[in-house]
Amino acid sequence: METPVEVKPTRVASGFLDDLSETCKMGTPNGRAMCKSDDEVPFDSEINFHLSESILVDVRGSHSGESQTARHETLAGIIYKSIRVVVFSNKLNLLMPFGPLAILVQKLTGHLGWVFGPSLLGIVPLAERLGYATEQLAFYTGDTVGGLLNATFGNATELIISIYALKSGMTRVVQLSLLGSILSNMLLVLGCAFLCGGIVNHKKEQVFNKAAASVNSGLLLMAVMGILFPAVLHYTHTEVRVGKSELSLSRLSSCIMLVAYVAYLFFQLKSQRSLYVSVNEDESQNGNNSNDDESPDISKWETLIWLSVMTAWISILSEYLVGAMEGASMAWEIPVAFISVILLPLVGNAAEHASAIMFAMKDKLDISLGVAIGSSTQISMFVIPFCVVIGWIIGQPMDLNFQLFETAALFLTVIVVAFMLQEGTANYFKGLMLILCYLIVAASFYVHVDSSQ
Template structure:
């Protein structure tokens, strides 16, 4: 009896093993739990895949949007095929005039799109910095052509193309803007802030003085022997350093001390927004600058061949054709703003670009040539310097009263046409071989051909 009681007590304390039915139920629950976890893991992986696909689609969508805005957002899109045609013509060694023609046509839409991209960047950098960036990148074509021409020791092309850019901005771009703006606003008085125009006029007059002094210095000493040429070169380099210092002071004046004076030209329009992002615009800007460099190299390398083939002087091509292509962006933008009766912006674009060429790009070219061991001075010869002086003086007189009408635009545009006709009919040697003349010394015109 004691044995039975002990065995029952012991049996009651031991755990009862599960039955077969209970094992089946437990296994079913475990399986159900595993099946419940599997869809959760699958859903997470599917979300990651969907997110990656969405991000790729978004990147592709953004790229297509940027492509459409950059390439098809301009009426000059019809000229974009000239870019690959120029590359193909150079690769297969077509005629050099064809390479020059395709390169020149391809530069026009690229220059306009560079201006568009800098405007997009300006929405993120602020109006004043954006305007300065726009003026700088708007002159990218001229600067690249000048540096490549210096690399090939074609100093005459550098001088003529930069001179032509100043003339084009002050007479053609500004003149056509005042003309179109006056015709579009016949019943409205067009006014602008004289302060900004006065600052640019003073800088242009300083640049004109720096161009005149080497010319007058050479004429005053009566010839072009080696010692006089060396003195003229030294004077030009010293003047170039002064011009760069003046331009640096102008930048400080524009961005720091008198920023409000230049902010007045900006557009206060809430509807205008950036259509592409900052980094997208920057990437496209770098890419187009590289393409401009390639086409500019083609232009510089084939300009003499095109001149001989077409029967047009290098002077006319450099002073008239190249600046018209390079200033396509400024020309279009300035006319549009003048049409909207926003003359402060038109003046800022045209005169700001001319000031930057005169006070920054020209002296910078002299300094770079100095570093490269190339003898480039500020003597642009008598005819070219005279045209520059006349252009700056008539522009300053035109803008002295703070008002505008279409007649002012007519006068400036006709002045540009007359200067263009002058260089079209002029058949002279290159600047380095130009006839020497001096005051008190009988000039020789034997080198001039008819």
């Protein structure tokens, strides 16, 4: 049998009862009426209301200062927890001081060869944390939108660098770096995702949405078509107006590719959303998802703030990285084309690289494909045409003629990846083949001399 809890009256209630007792001792009619037993007349509702109001005022007065202090302590606790989870939870973040070190070396010495290395190391942990923040955002948006957001934030660096290089008249650097981003995402990033995911999940076959992968493969082939014809027109010397038809065709093709990418976004996010339901989301709807116990570590607004901060800081360091590229090429005796196509995209795609591997190891291949293939699609169908249009606006002759060697490398890469994705399954051997193909491409660019220079 439970023991009844004794409710002690507060200071206000106690004083009120003492006054009531004194009134009862007096012989007035009102005093006698108020002192009747509970069986005769229940406790007056007006007295009960005033008593409750007095108690509430007393409680509010005593705890208002405490609640305001607790509110400030809660805000400080949220900020501390967010910094601890994002910044101090990964040992790779020990490389973060190399970012400010690169800026300091640039200001003090101006030696471009020394700036390139610290900038490279400083961007790596930021890119990994960018992938982590995007993974947290995927909990709130779903796999399809999560992969699209990851590709967008990952390509923000390339877009900012490209616009900065266009203003400086370095159109060839823009072409090579964007081409390298496509090759790196399709071969290295996707290959590492398949390899690591296949090793970790070796007891079962990893599958992904084959229909969504086919649509991305078709868009990549369309991008190859848009890039191939200006190069063929140039090397066959069949231009109607020499030096002008190639540029005009590039600008027209860029506008068509931008329209196709906007239609693709509408098709993916609005018109045919059911086509892009990932395997994990389908299993969760059927009650077979083994990752139901996973929950985000930070809130949605914290994730958006961290994404903005990471993207801005990566863009700042990437500017120093690009500025030190030529100096590093002379100091290290490495061709500029190799740095532009191979080394620079490795840093720019570090976010996609880390997040794609992370998702693949958790058996979320649809997000990995959205990151790797989606990023390549976004660069080829949006970033490159957008740079052509921006060059058109500011008076820079940016075109889609990536030269014959570079266009052939892109065409063969798209064909190889399309064959790898046609079955809708992934394993470690496919990942190994993609990585080895990337090594062949890297070796080819190491011995390649850019004909435009």
